[in-house]
Amino acid sequence: MGKSRWLKGLGVVLSLALLAGCSGQSKEAKAPGQAGDEILIGANFELSGDVATYGTSSLNSAMLYFDEVNAKGGINGKKIKVIKYDNKSDKAESLSVVTRLVTQDKVSAVIGPVTSGNTLSVVSFADDKKVPVITPTATNPDVTVDPKTGKVHEYVFRTCFLDSFQGKAAAEFALKKGAKNAVILVSQADEYSKGLGKFFKEAFTAGGGVIVSEEAFDKNDNDYRAILTKVKGKNPDVIYLPAYYEAVGKIVKQARGLGITATFVGSDGWDSPKLVEVAGKDNLNNCFFTNHYTPEDPDPAVQAFVKAYKEKYGQVPDALDALAYDGARLLVDAIQRAGSAEPEKIKEALAATKDFPAVTGTFTLNENHDPVKDIVIVELKEGVQTVNAKIKAQ
Structure with a gap:
């Protein structure tokens, strides 16, 4: 083989190798929350420790709704995949869990934690990494508004009323x-x-x-x-x-x-x-x-939820169950309205929520990302x- 032909052949080989390398990178560089035909959602709940009953029932309720959505074909043709971890009812572990969900699992959004203390440990991280976090039940005002600066946590939302x-x-x-x-x-x-x-x-x-x-x-x-x-x-x-x-x-x-x-x-x-x-x-x-609610409320939406929960878990759902169910519904609704599983677009859709027909009462999220709703x-x-x-x- 002559020198010019050898160099030309080498150039073709290098070009093919480069193209192959680029193709491999594009497959690995998935957008957050996307895994083929699935939408990745993180669950950060207290499944052991001091308030394990809260975290366990809240996860059950969220899964109840996510399963209902998947049974109907998912969101815009994509099934929901929930990646769930136990934060052990601990603040440091709650931060560790959300870090793993966002940086390793690349979820679109996170639901949980349950308690105010555990949720407060993750809010700054959510803002820094620009991934929405919905807490169904953390009622401390500081969860959505930084008490030192007065600024709203842009990526943090809730479905419960405030303390x-x-x-x-x-x-x-x-x-x-x-x-x-x-x-x-x-x-x-x-x-x-x-x-x-x-x-x-x-x-x-x-x-x-x-x-x-x-x-x-x-x-x-x-x-x-x-x-x-x-x-x-x-x-x-x-x-x-x-x-x-x-x-x-x-x-x-x-x-x-x-x-x-x-x-x-x-x-x-x-x-x-x-x-x-x-x-x-x-x-x-x-x-x-x-x-936040009572299972005795005759509202058809409440009774449908109570019936579905009892059929699956064998007990009457409490308020945390209802709030977690609403949190899952709110997240799915935001993804549908956004038409995307991109965290930024989900965040924008969440912030624009108005007259949302929740089990715990119809609400609009105010400028602080808090629902305006009645109390029982x-x-x-x-x-x-x-x-x-x-x-x-x-």
Whole structure:
């Protein structure tokens, strides 16, 4: 072979190799959220640890809806693939999970975590990486708005009402029941609990009530009788206890055992079947809590959800179940409206959500990415939830 022919042949080989290399790179460089005929969605839930019942039921509800969508052909012909991890009810692990979902799994969006503390650990990452995060149930105001800068977290959204509304609603309810004074009991290491205590105090005192004591407890304790003995000495009309079901159950049970008959008012963190198991149904009489929905609502959308959930999981869905179902529905709706699984377009569609027909009540997302919606006051009678009142969105 002559030199010129050899060089020409080498050039052809190098060109083919270069083309092959480019072709290989294009296959690997998939857009986030795309995997062939699938749309990748991340799930970051508390499947073990302190609030495992919340995370597990929330994931079940989200999967219920995603499965319904896939059974009907998916989103614009693409099936949803959910990549799910356990954040172990831990802030650091919640951040680790979202990091993995976004940087390794290349999801289009993430649903979860459940609690405010765990969600707060991921919001800055969501903004930095420009991937939408929808929390169904994190109610702390700081989740969607940075308290230091006042700026909205551009990529963070939720389907639940805020603690500011929830705390105020609880205070107004207590005052309407004739309470003149109150004790506030909060979990000392929990942003959710402390935030609600603050909002309750502001509204209760503004309405003429007096806070006679504020106490902080360790949610990991088993014996709360020392704090409750102090509370009993204050003889309050109302004890405001914004916390999660495990600690709430123990506190209410021990309070009744000490002869404390005051009305307990709590928050949506009470809503778990475990509460009755821990506290005992008789001890929960004269107890109320703010919540997002009730399965007794005759609305056809609510009853269809309750029926589907019971058929699949064998129990009545609580408020967190309904909120997670709504979170999944909101995400799918945004992808459909965006006509794309690109994170940026999903984010834009989420921000434009108006009059969304959720199971927990029709809502519009405001400029802070928070839903404007009503709140339910739930009363416990022998451990059974009943609707005591509804308070309109503010």
